[in-house]
Amino acid sequence: MCGARESPILVEGFVRLDKTRRRTRASKVSIAVKLNRRDFVRAVVVFESLRSPRADASDATASGNLASTVAVDGRAYASLREALANARSGSTVTLAAASAHEGTFAANVDGLTIDVADGGRATLSHFTSNPYESVLEIRGRGVVVKNLDVAHGSKSVANNYGVFAVEGSSATFESCAVKSTTGSGFAVEGGEVTLVDCVASGCASHGFVGLGDSTGLPGSGRATLERCTFDGNNANGALIRGGVVVHMRHCTLNGNKRYGVELIDCEGEIESSELRNNAKGSINATNGAETYVVVSNDVSVL
Secondary structure, three states, X not given: OOOOXXXXXXXXXXXXXXXXXXXXXXXXXXXXXXXXXXXXXXXXXXXXXXXXXXXXXXXXXXXXXXXXXXXXXXXXXXXXXXXXXXXXXXXXXXXXXXXXXXXXXXXXXXXXXXXXXXXXOEEEEEEOOOOOOOOEEEOOOOEEEEOEEEEEEOOOOOOOEEEEEOOOOEEEEEOXXXXXXOOEEEEEEOOEEEEEOOEOOOOOOOOEEEEOOOOOOOOOEEEEEEOOEOOOOOOOOEEEEOOEXXXXXXXXXXXXXXXXXEEEOOEEEEEOOEEOOOOOEEEEEEOOHHHHEEEOOOOEEO
16 A cells, blocks of 8 residues: 555564574564565575575574484585595584484494483484394594494394494494394494494394404404493394403393303403303303403302
8 A cells, every 4th residue: 555654564584593412592583674565585594595505404403304403524414424424533412312223324433422412312223124234333543432222123144233333343332222022232343343332132142252354363353342241132242252362350240041151262251240040050151251251259159
């Protein structure tokens, strides 16, 4: 209407200010402008063009999309697989707390750290009819993995592991839990692993598997297990064999359907641990392990 007074039209949007593992906070930005009705659409277009692309990605996270729940050295990525593909030696991959990531993942570079923001936990899972697929495969050296819950299922007979450190790799796992509905929890073949405060219970096979490399020579694999729990597995709490050097301290291996720990052609020590109520016995050592694995007097067996 000619000469009529136009009322301000309020144009609103949301810009991400901060996101944490538990929640995302946003601040509403309002722009009030005097414009006639026919220019309203133009104002909206201008406003949208000023929004940050990163803010848009964060908004997708708030709506349930996994975008921006993963970062590498502070830079956000749309998925864990993409983040790992862009990681470099020494990078830190940070997952949002309570985030869930489905699929198979590989830690390929040396010195990589995978952790969860704010001391929380994140979940990795993979269930498939395809054989030989672990949820997380370690291929680099000096890899550190913290605060993950891993759920796994694959139909394979061999290499049926939830988390697998391949030959030549080395990794430390801290406060991680793995359950496999078809195989074993943690495994290393011809690599070096340290597990601290980790759990692999209720697995269809073993809780932990430590194997040497293809030569089977003494020292061809190493496993250090500290304050870990391997309870209620359908096979052994832990299976160590084929040249592995094992150091087990302050662990519990109870209620497994074979042995608490089965030792075959390996060496090392077991101390300050509890192995009780395992169907076939607490410790079974053969092929030289009965000589070269030292079991201290403070190990509780029943």
